[in-house]
Amino acid sequence: MFHSSDIYTVTDFSRKPAEHIKRLNESKRPEILTVNGKAAVVIQDAESYEKMAALAEYADSILNIRKALAEEGRELTNFTREFEAKYGIKR
Known part of the structure; x- marks a missing residue:
């Protein structure tokens, strides 16, 4: 379900939200967002x-x-x- 390529920092997400949203809509896979190297939240398309x-x-x-x-x-x-x-x- 998760791939190592689906892990990003919250900072990266906040800098490029449109890129993440596009990828989420295309891949249909959730992304894990990390804070200080630890999983913090999971996001996915609606x-x-x-x-x-x-x-x-x-x-x-x-x-x-x-x-x-x-x-x-x-x-x-x-x-x-x-x-x-x-x-x-x-x-």
Whole structure:
């Protein structure tokens, strides 16, 4: 996801913001901005951020569904066995 070529100083970003924005929009890869040689912030283009946020929301919903099923549901193997017995399905 990150390449060493995607690391810049905050100073470099503040001196050439248009260059960074153009590169972000073209590459669709985030950039790491450093302060005193240490990672300080990550920046990315809006489209990539929206995709990342949507994926995070989707992953969160899957975790919530799994949690609900674990609390209220039953083991898949038990369900499968009961379903197959009820409908006469043989493997």
